[in-house]
Amino acid sequence: MFERLNAVEPPDMHIIETPFKASNAHPLAALTATPDRAPVLTLESVSVTARTSGADSVVLRDLSLTLAAGKTLGLVGESGAGKSMLGRILSRQLPEGFKVTSGTVDFAGQDLLQVSTEQHRQWLGTRIAFIPQEPMSALNPLMTIGQQMTEHLLRIGVGALECPERAILALEQVRLPRAAAILQQYPYELSGGMCQRVMIAMAFASLPALVISDEATTALDVSSQAHIISLLRGLQEQHGTAVLFVTHDMGLATHACDDVAVLYAGEIMETGPASRLFSAMRHPYTQALRQAIPEMTGPLIRLKPLAGQMPGVESFPDLGGCRFETRCQYAVELCKQRPPILQSLPDGQSVRCSRWAQIDLSAITPDVLGEHTPGQAMSGLQILQIKGLSRTWPGQRSWFGRKPGVEALKPLDLSVAPGEFIGIVGGSGSGKSTLARLIMGLEQPSSGTLILNDQALNFGEKDWRRRISSIQMIFQDARAALNPKRRVGRLLTQAMESHAHLHSERSARAIELAANVGLARSAIERYPTQLSGGQRQRVNIGRSLCDMPQILIADEIVSGLDVSVQAQIMNLLLDLRKEHKFSLLLISHDLAVVRYLCSRVLVLHQGEVVESGDTEQVLSNPRHPYTQALIASVPPTRSDAVWRAATPSDH
Template sequence: MNSAPPSPFAAFDVSKSDRTDALTLVGLTVTYRTRGRDREVLQDVSFRVRRGEAYGLVGESGCGKSTVAMAIVRYLPRNGTVKAGKIMIAGADVQKLDADALRELRANRISMVYQDPGRALNPSLTIGRQVCEAFEAAGATRDDALHSALDMLERVRIAAPERVMDSYPHQLSGGMQQRVVIAMALASNPALLILDEPTTGLDATVEAEVLDLVAQLREELGTAVLFISHNLAVIGRMCERVGVLYAGKLVEEGATRDVFTRPRHPYTVGLLRCLPTIGRSKDRERLDTIAGGLPSPGSVTQGCIYAERCRLADERCRREAPPPYRLSVAHGDQMARCHYHERAIELPRATPDAPVENQRGPVADSSAAVVLRACKLSKTFHVSGASLRALDDVSIDLAGGETLGLVGESGSGKTTLAKLMLGLLTPDAGGVLELDGAPLAARVTRRSDEQVKSLQIVFQNPDSALNRAHSVKRLIGRALTRLTGLRGPAIDTRLATLTSAVRLPERYLDSRTRQLSGGLKQRVAIARAFAGEPRVVVCDEPTSALDVSVQAAILNLLADLQRERGVSYVFISHDLHVVRYLADRIAVLYLGRLLEIGPAAAVFDGPQHPYTEALLSSVPSLNAHDKQARIRLSGDLPSAVSPPSGCVFHTRCPRKLGAICEQQDPPFLDADADADATSGEGGAAPSAAHRIRCHIPVDTLRALQSASRDALNEVSADDQSSRAPRDIGRHE
């Protein structure tokens, strides 16, 4: 029977939480004072994290997730104040601690890992000095700290810790930096570890390694984890329970399996529908989105804070704030602040599906003309007297109206290949570029205006592409004038269309980009790239900084523009769910070499190159039946200065045959046929072909990968009924 307790505090026994919880928040309300007015950014937030438990906190940017973390450790900015509520950490009331007690709490009972490890490390100190300081702060002597630092670096799976101890942060990869930060955070064996977007921007394999590490250390040390992320699949893998935050208020909470299987709040339903999950593609359906945007802090004074964006809302919702309805469901209690929580799963779509006649655009035509051709592209950089081969003999074609997804770890050559196509880098001698069958000059400065207009780019970091001093209107307007020749009212009409398509509110048109969030900046960059009529757009991680709701709108926009205009994309991303949704073909790069290329469905469904198989196994998934056995790659990506002989992947390959892999460069095999068949020098085969560069015969790869999937299914079936809650989503 549904019930609404008179107060959200009713579910919390604070005296009991002192003994059983690592963290308890009761009625937490936080205000920021801006322009002489206090604005509530958190309203009456209550939840607990039990000892040894992992609790996920999700929501769009601006919902208050990081403010929760800052309030817990009392790191709020000067204009931030805890207006009401209680924060308990391992039995200690944080708000009542004096300076010495607060310092002791931060040193010994709570630690935090931030999104950007590079900014958390001091660039002027060695890794060893910084890790030792963490142990010294916890009370260790200098000698003990040195010994403990080495032991902890080994514990977080850092090879050759002695060498890493002598290194500076800039000499380590992003994944290595994050492991160092985690080692520092665990130095005091804290009761609570707060992870604020710890895997954003990491490759799929590195992300999986970091998540495995956190899960393993949590099991060993019994540390409770508060995991803050906008990546719902990561939360599904890592956390037993989840709380959904919207505009500073906790709108849903419960066991992760219950919330993600049957959400009870329309906002949670909307977030889940935005995700490009397995089985969804641009040719089958458009992603659903969440209309509108977050309300300004403190602007909603009555009714449900989500009412203006909710497609179930009525006058009752706008008049009465819903209480926290609590239900007893499969894996415990589930709370939702919605008057119509039983109907939330029936929420109507906000984004209509594409018309049937438009479901399949020009990409369905296998005879579409090749727009862009790259043949035998290589690129060598000279660094400190050494030659670094960033790209090695790569050949690809891009058809009209097609999306080619480029995937691979950082350092695999994805961005280098894109820059060669755009003329931002000059290829080594012997490389050929063609646009519509005509030679394309290597440097952009030597290309015609029409060729420059035909190839545009959306960068991963919009700050590198947008002038901070100019208004949004001027940035997009200048691009429209330069690329289309439009003037006067026509500019305003086109500008309105573009900004609406990328969900950029009109109130931001007069803003400078330095006044915008990262997501808003990226929307400006995308609008500017489409200001003209490009033939090819290179998208370099265009959605990595966006919330899932905005990401869905951008992916829909890209798909719609492709259907309407036949534009082609080269799409670079480490989010393989996004690549699977948008791409027609996939090219897999490793250490500058093309290891696999083919239609998206063929590449994702298999057989795959062992490296592709490892990449796909690292991707977290919301659905238990979509999970794969995690394939762990040994070691790190080799240096491009001295790449391995033979197959460049043999030093990490879990399916290595032996000497042939070490000595001979493998040929391309036709993955569509059971018999081995090479596709020609440099891999210049028909664009529809699925080809794998490997010594292992295709039929053998198919059998090995099928056996691995069958073994996982058997383990999952045996363990499903007896698996403990703490193992949710961590099927190995």
């Protein structure tokens, strides 16, 4: 369906010449260079069926895609939409009980589903390469980078004598400095961004026809992400590789891909050129996703999260009509009855909605949704004052005494007013998590004082009680932070365990808290594993509110969540603030999230505050070069904006 792009006139060209053209995601730039590129991958009405306890469930329905050489096709959607399923079909790694039941997968003229297992394995790593989601854990921890590179190079047919040279060349191609030394190192000695470069070097070593990148940049911080994307684009253009780019980040997809397919519950809802899809979307789901993403520029609009959650695989057989119907604000009776088909439109987009022509998505404008203000100070009081707080790690012991220490956090001053939401941003290793742990008392500061409610906070038993009754921490990974063997009700009221409470008192509080964080009353009796990711994060937040703290410290609490859930959680925090008047220290690498929630921001870089002030001011007029670079790394949500992150120099 994407060949039709040839006929499309460019709407307006924003071609910026950068060495690797990372900012230029325009599909037509590549097309004009080589007019007809052969499709590398063609999927024709592929369906995957899963055996569930009930009826067989079609987890991927009628998937048709074409990916041409040198092009990038983005697959976006929330978790559970089936984005990764495509990669699993191609790698023949479908989960137990899942089977491709119909359709063909044509890879460079051969049916990928029909070739022998041995033939298929031969193709993996040579003609089809994968870039994984977690670069740090995708490399064998017991083998040096060199050993793993050599293994791969030998496998793709490089002679043993050439291997060292080729390995260095491959690492230099992904712009890793001191490649020869890196070959001697182990994965744990490298950063996540460096590991991902190694993975990319391996993926491109055999000059494959197709590269599948499954959330390859999700685990990296924004500046590494921008570097990796620019690298990927560069290698792709150099070798004419087709890239299948799976991501949950719509902003990233807009700028990293030529074409985008939006998946929901195992179906393609909408496809089209990346540059147009999010500016001229047609499907209500695409629109809903778009409305849930906080903006980096423009007026602050209250986000409109999608109600409910995506149906699970088990309930697919019960969905007779459109799979999005239950959450669609435009749904009518007809939508329930028969599934809509994917209609191709003359301008190159396709949409799976029977009512797309009747819906006027542009009717939903910012002013309809209403203005929004982030969490501002409610009074001039200062509940927490931080003076000269710092943390230095003692240096490693060596033959001649100690090496100089590492300053994880340089002396920092900060005061927190009631109701104030303060964002703390910075890359990995900037000291933002150290700051959180110091305030929470999980680590001893090297110097500095904390003054809580005009009284110094020390490290005695009494101080600890005072600290935890006023300051609470919400941990990043709700799945790991909640004891899987305890019911939600007990988890919510965990703070009450330190004192004697009546059972009835405790369950009453659990009901109250569940209602506060928007959980159904029935959820109280459940276990965390029975909840969705968003619900778990609600429990996590509710638990921290149990003792009515004055200050919440939230470490990346929305970063692992889908956009619609992220919007729900952010709105929840703002609503709870009105009621409980707590302050929030939000640690995040996502500047748009900080902008949406926080009235004040601190930018940390290498343990030092390089910039701070009013969020709007800092983000619109950054003074420090690091802040400027950080802001530039964020892929803009607007498709016509230019993503200037791709600087060839290394960090």
